[in-house]
Amino acid sequence: MREFVNYLADPIRSFPIFLVFFYLMIRYVKVVATKKFAVIGTLISLPPIAWALADKNFFKIVIRPDNLPINFLIITVVFFTWFSLYKGVRNDGRLAAGEVPIEALPENREKVWTWPNLVYTELFCMIAMTIFLVVWAIYFKAPLEEPANPTWAPNPAKAPWYFLGLQEMLVYFDPWYAGVILPGLIVAGLIAIPYIDTNPKGNGYFCYEDRKMAINLFLFGWLALWVYLIIVGTFLRGPNWTFYGPFEYWDYKKVVAEYNVNLSEFFWIIGLNQPLPSNMILREIVGIVISLGYFFILPLASLKTKYGAKLFKDMGTIRYFILIFLAVAMASLPIKMALRWLFSLKYIVALPELELNF
Amino acid sequence: MADKGLAQKVRDTQVWKSIFRHGPPDNARNRAAVVAGNVFLHLHPIKLKKSGVELGYTWCMGGLTFFIFLALAVTGVLLMFYYRPTAEYAFNDIVAMREHVPLGIMREIHRWGAHAMVITVWLHMFRVFMTGSYKPPREFNWGVGVILLVLTMLLSFTGYLLPWDQLAIWAIAVGANMAKATPLVGHGGPGAAFAVIGDFVMVSDKNDVRYQLLGGRFVGEPALLRFYILHCVFIPLVVGTLIAVHFWRVRKDGGISAPL
Amino acid sequence: MADKQSLNRREFFSFLTVGWVAFSAACAGLASMALRYSYPNVNFEPEMDFLAGRPTDYEAGVDERWKNGFGVWMIKRDGILVALSNICTHLGCVPNWLPAELKFKCPCHGSGFYMNGVNFEGPAPRPLERFRITMTPDGQILVDKTRIFRQEKGEWNHPDSFIRV
Numbered sequence: 001m002r003e004f005v006n007y008l009a010d011p012i013r014s015f016p017i018f019l020v021f022f023y024l025m026i027r028y029v030k031v032v033a034t035k036k037f038a039v040i041g042t043l044i045s046l047p048p049i050a051w052a053l054a055d056k057n058f059f060k061i062v063i064r065p066d067n068l069p070i071n072f073l074i075i076t077v078v079f080f081t082w083f084s085l086y087k088g089v090r091n092d093g094r095l096a097a098g099e100v101p102i103e104a105l106p107e108n109r110e111k112v113w114t115w116p117n118l119v120y121t122e123l124f125c126m127i128a129m130t131i132f133l134v135v136w137a138i139y140f141k142a143p144l145e146e147p148a149n150p151t152w153a154p155n156p157a158k159a160p161w162y163f164l165g166l167q168e169m170l171v172y173f174d175p176w177y178a179g180v181i182l183p184g185l186i187v188a189g190l191i192a193i194p195y196i197d198t199n200p201k202g203n204g205y206f207c208y209e210d211r212k213m214a215i216n217l218f219l220f221g222w223l224a225l226w227v228y229l230i231i232v233g234t235f236l237r238g239p240n241w242t243f244y245g246p247f248e249y250w251d252y253k254k255v256v257a258e259y260n261v262n263l264s265e266f267f268w269i270i271g272l273n274q275p276l277p278s279n280m281i282l283r284e285i286v287g288i289v290i291s292l293g294y295f296f297i298l299p300l301a302s303l304k305t306k307y308g309a310k311l312f313k314d315m316g317t318i319r320y321f322i323l324i325f326l327a328v329a330m331a332s333l334p335i336k337m338a339l340r341w342l343f344s345l346k347y348i349v350a351l352p353e354l355e356l357n358f
Numbered sequence: 359m360a361d362k363g364l365a366q367k368v369r370d371t372q373v374w375k376s377i378f379r380h381g382p383p384d385n386a387r388n389r390a391a392v393v394a395g396n397v398f399l400h401l402h403p404i405k406l407k408k409s410g411v412e413l414g415y416t417w418c419m420g421g422l423t424f425f426i427f428l429a430l431a432v433t434g435v436l437l438m439f440y441y442r443p444t445a446e447y448a449f450n451d452i453v454a455m456r457e458h459v460p461l462g463i464m465r466e467i468h469r470w471g472a473h474a475m476v477i478t479v480w481l482h483m484f485r486v487f488m489t490g491s492y493k494p495p496r497e498f499n500w501g502v503g504v505i506l507l508v509l510t511m512l513l514s515f516t517g518y519l520l521p522w523d524q525l526a527i528w529a530i531a532v533g534a535n536m537a538k539a540t541p542l543v544g545h546g547g548p549g550a551a552f553a554v555i556g557d558f559v560m561v562s563d564k565n566d567v568r569y570q571l572l573g574g575r576f577v578g579e580p581a582l583l584r585f586y587i588l589h590c591v592f593i594p595l596v597v598g599t600l601i602a603v604h605f606w607r608v609r610k611d612g613g614i615s616a617p618l
Numbered sequence: 619m620a621d622k623q624s625l626n627r628r629e630f631f632s633f634l635t636v637g638w639v640a641f642s643a644a645c646a647g648l649a650s651m652a653l654r655y656s657y658p659n660v661n662f663e664p665e666m667d668f669l670a671g672r673p674t675d676y677e678a679g680v681d682e683r684w685k686n687g688f689g690v691w692m693i694k695r696d697g698i699l700v701a702l703s704n705i706c707t708h709l710g711c712v713p714n715w716l717p718a719e720l721k722f723k724c725p726c727h728g729s730g731f732y733m734n735g736v737n738f739e740g741p742a743p744r745p746l747e748r749f750r751i752t753m754t755p756d757g758q759i760l761v762d763k764t765r766i767f768r769q770e771k772g773e774w775n776h777p778d779s780f781i782r783v
Contacts, residue, residue, distance in 0.1 A: 077484075155725035241726065
């Protein structure tokens with residue numbers, strides 16, 4: 001059984017499984033966003049979690065000081081995702097029945113005094129947080145590793161958990177893309193959200209149906225490309241940053257054969273059975289064409305689809321192309337991950353002479 | 359006078375009256391006065407919609423983020439009394455904070471508080487997204503919030519470098535190499551290979567963005583000092599300013615979001 | 619009365635334009651000086667060259683004796699001796715030499731390199747760098763880390779990038 005879970009946990013299998021669950025969640029959101037589902041789901045998931053924690057290898061990872069917060073993160077993210085969907089679906093039902101959302105009910109629109117209504121809530125939250133932090137600080141020492149040693153890197157050398165998604169991205173891309181461009185695009189994309197999303201519905205209350213596309217896209221980026229990668233980086237990456245199942249002992253001598261091939265080698269050596277051309281542009285021409293096509297032709301081609309044409313008409317030129325560009329950049333990460341897992345593809349464009357790898 | 363309670367006597371003193379210039383907040387006038395007349399409480403409006411007070415709606419994540427930020431500022435100042443940002447002392451000072459300083463959990467609160475702040479700020483953004491609160495007229499404030507999120511991560515990053523342990527030095531090494539790989543302004547990034555005129559290399563390891571970040575070509579003491587200043591002074595100043603903007607705009611853009 | 623103003627409308631606006639341009643230029647100048655301020659002119663740097671003994675000191679294979687002090691692996695193989703940098707070309711961590719698998723493996727993101735320094739797995743975009751390695755007149759090896767040789771630029775054929783043994 002443990003072997004089987006270890007087998008399933010490899011990102012090559014667990015990422016598709018995660019995507020299937022994600023799809024089921026948004027497809028059957030009406031079922032997921034009920035209290036009954038939450039209670040049953042919690043009850044069903046408790047025994048497997050207890051069983052998993054009984055394994056000493058897994059337990060060791062879970063209680064590593066640096067990993068404690070991520071356990072909180074997982075619990076809070078699961079809860080609040082469900083909670084916001086629950087509130088959203090409840091409002092959807094009310095809107096469908098011609099009523100106003102709960103937040104817009106007259107008794108909720110009514111104005112109340114800040115003192116005592118708000119200040120006491122805040123005081124309560126502050127005291128609860130203080131107690132929580134102090135107790136946590138007394139029970140768990142803050143992480144501190146060995147003194148700095150520039151000649152020896154710890155193995156595995158992990159960033160704190162909130163950067164592990166980034167660290168995992170760096171495995172699939174060259175630093176200029178995964179370390180600079182992608183984070184930059186994440187920030188720019190987040191800032192751009194209010195200017196791209198012109199849907200006036202759902203302003204100031206929870207809902208799902210009216211903002212389906214926006215919420216699905218956001219949840220995909222947030223859960224599948226950020227939280228999932230953090231979980232992989234925390235629980236499934238061991239010495240030498242190779243994959244270890246959650247119940248697998250971190251054997252430093254584990255041998256993993258992992259030979260990565262560039263697209264140019266696939267094309268020239270395996271495809272055409274020739275040596276690599278000495279001209280670097282000619283060598284990488286296939287990858288360059290594919291990359292340019294992906295980032296520039298694909299957005300233009302998307303206009304030809306029915307859905308794209310409708311969006312284009314609704315949003316206008318600038319908004320549409322910003323949205324498509326951000327979507328294409330976001331999709332480049334799972335695509336590259338899949339290519340790496342399936343074909344050991346390293347770089348689509350490999351120009352180390354110009355420090356330009358993609 | 360004998361029939362008055364002690365509390366009332368205290369309230370009647372000149373000292374008390376000079377501080378609290380209104381009666382207890384048990385009627386409308388004084389409830390308005392207590393919020394409007396207090397420099398800390400006047401962040402809030404005097405009255406607000408009931409939906410904006412509900413924990414089920416706000417999750418209090420923004421408020422908690424701000425509270426943790428304040429707690430980190432206080433504990434951070436306390437830590438600075440015992441910490442010297444040099445390669446020789448930094449690590450030992452961090453150990454001494456636990457071993458040789460009374461109430462040796464200040465660093466623990468600071469470190470775990472930083473982790474908690476990252477979680478609360480993410481969840482705050484998640485709530486704001488799920489309630490559509492970034493929609494007009496709050497677009498600009500959403501952007502300020504995103505920048506605050508980035509700065510929170512930068513504060514965490516610069517912060518965990520300060521103990522000068524293995525995590526710190528390798529995080530700096532990786533961060534510096536990312537800076538080196540920045541297109542156009544890093545000497546190991548795309549574009550630098552083209553910025554060459556004859557023998558003159560325009561973007562080299564002596565003038566690129568990594569050199570600026572580290573204060574040199576190698577990870578060493580200048581880098582530690584730089585990150586110390588960034589962590590303790592520079593970024594908190596920027597964050598404090600942006601928090602003021604953020605809160606001001608929450609008020610000016612119509613208060614905590616509610617259905618239009 | 620308007621005619622009596624010393625500036626007419628057009629003159630006034632051109633005056634304003636000059637003023638704004640001057641103001642912007644002054645701000646830009648100050649900003650660039652602030653940027654320049656963050657680049658120190660002089661700083662401490664570790665020693666960049668060292669004497670690495672005699673060629674006969676090394677056995678075939680990977681020698682780690684200079685790794686901790688100078689960040690260099692000496693690799694004797696196929697009749698040549700090279701000084702290989704121990705900085706991963708991906709993000710600058712220090713890979714470990716795994717004698718059982720005959721490869722260098724980086725703990726940060728899993729890049730792998732053959733014994734000769736050529737990358738073959740993980741994200742590293744290019745091979746490890748070689749340092750200049752020369753013989754002093756008295757028969758000692760001099761490793762100079764200021765000059766690097768990169769395989770993908772075809773520099774590993776350069777006579778200073780290895781010594782024959």
